[in-house]
Amino acid sequence: MKLAVFVSDLTLTNDILSRLKKDNLGIILVQNGVYHATNKVDGKTSALLDQAPKIYALSEDIQIRGMKDSDVDSRVKVVDYGGLVDVIFNEFDKLAWF
Amino acid sequence: MKLAVFVSDLTLTNDILSRLKKDNLGIILVQNGVYHATNKVDGKTSALLDQAPKIYALSEDIQIRGMKDSDVDSRVKVVDYGGLVDVIFNEFDKLAWF
Amino acid sequence: MGTLTIGCFPGLVGSMAYDFSLKLAEAAVDKGHKVNIWFSGNATGSVKANQKHLKDYSTGEKYIKTLLEKGVEICTCEACTVARGVKKDEGIEGVQWNAMHWYLAKIHGSDRVLQIGGE
Amino acid sequence: MGTLTIGCFPGLVGSMAYDFSLKLAEAAVDKGHKVNIWFSGNATGSVKANQKHLKDYSTGEKYIKTLLEKGVEICTCEACTVARGVKKDEGIEGVQWNAMHWYLAKIHGSDRVLQIGGE
């Protein structure tokens, strides 16, 4: 299945994301989830960025925090709300919010 | 200072509790925090129980979950709401909710 | 064009999941998709009419009205709403009031479903 | 006997921090302490009058009225409340409406303060 998981926090409180099959998985970073793409923690980039072949981050949630779209890790594609709608309809068939 | 920290979740999302000085610290387990006193995780009792000399758990929050006051770890004192009020006024002078 | 149904459960708070739901709904409807929104839990408090828009606080009313005008169907869980003291005639006009099966029925006809939990 | 002031910010949800605040307040006042409660954030939605008590859903109104009768002072953040569309004449009688300095003033005269955050 093509599943997209929305991540809205920096600290994940459970291991459920890591149980999901990686092949067709997508991760969509929203709200405080965008810090996975912009900030290293203790000098390391977030392990989350290795857990799915497709990773997106929401532009508005980067900019509202005073950061720039260019601050994100190269593995992450930045989309606005319109782009996110296309991702939802064209790239995946199931959605999960963490 | 005599600080009592209320813990209301099983999974702690930060390390702040472990930074606090242990000498006069109290931990009050409420809501899902009571699982620290009743359940082992992967066979181990919660590390939280070693982090303060005084630990309390709220009786109602144990019983509402179908567990019994006798299910708690021996280091934990079970109190009802009235007992909790006495703990707050007699044992500590500052309170923090996590 | 497809149909997106969003279940929104968290309460009305600044820059968070509630706002996200409404903004995603608008972006989808602007692209020609059909969108349904189901409010349950604390999110139902947001269907109260006459929310005062202060710069320091989030409000949902203006946004809800915009979405209704654009053809988004919005329904609030009646039980959750009256439990919060909000009666139908105190609610925002155009928001539907129904039971949980409204949400399941909309899901039945949807291409994509996004259930947003949390308080 | 002492004075306890509780700041309660989370919304009205079952068996959680909101209920905890009210139950702790009652236990304290029953022991002869003076208790003040400050509602801010999503908790302010709970001062709406006429909450319907359903078995499956939490409500705060009955409890708030009991506490008021027992002499607990309860105040809601006016800005947070009107942002949610609840006007003073729609609120539970006896609940005070004021600005954030009410909370700080009560804290000034308190022996114990419990600030409960969360949404």
Place this chain on the structure above:
Amino acid sequence: MGDVKLSFVVHKPQYKGETSRLAITHAIAYQTVEILLDDGDTVTPTLCFIGEGVLGFDKDQKAMDLYGITSTEAHLKNCLLVDLNVMMCKEDMEKYGISEDVLPDADEMGADMKVQVVPYAEIEKTMEEAQHVLFF
């Protein structure tokens, strides 16, 4: 469109707040959805509990006595009475040291169904077979 299978996945403890209990009541609502659907259309949810979601299902809960609200135990019994598939993740039950014995059943109320404790792989299968997944 016929039947639409849904996988409800609850990963928060039952007494975390309202959302986890609303997952149960929303799943139960499948039994009345037909009044809003065309003839022959149905919705079939499977209710899955994983991670901390397996917490809060012990028998003998005092929610009604202490809070005046329906307990999770009562909700779970309702699920079984309306023939909902309810699955608990075996690995997570073991992780939190929860015995199958503490899970309520609704035998005395005449339910045929029981809560199923299954390996995570089974729950994954419901997610794969479902048309939509709903995380609570």
Place this chain on the structure above:
Amino acid sequence: MGDVKLSFVVHKPQYKGETSRLAITHAIAYQTVEILLDDGDTVTPTLCFIGEGVLGFDKDQKAMDLYGITSTEAHLKNCLLVDLNVMMCKEDMEKYGISEDVLPDADEMGADMKVQVVPYAEIEKTMEEAQHVLFF
């Protein structure tokens, strides 16, 4: 009772929800509290950000443009304008790789105060010296 010192400790990121921003507005309210107090009585909050609480303070926030609400940046400037002590935990700033340079100031508005980046030990001291601590 004279002055009552308070230590506000914020450990959630600023854009987590309403609570973390309400910590700031509640602290600012200290400047009008005297109308409810006896002569000579005052409240002095210190606003401390630790853990993930240090996140969300970058300059140049677009909250007003994108959401129509006041940004945390604007709130922080207000704190400095009303002479509130604002402390950020140095160790946590380093943990999340946040440079002091990104923190806003209110110099152009005439504020004398600046956000102080201090070791955790300093924040601990405010908690010890305060009569009450308030965790947000």
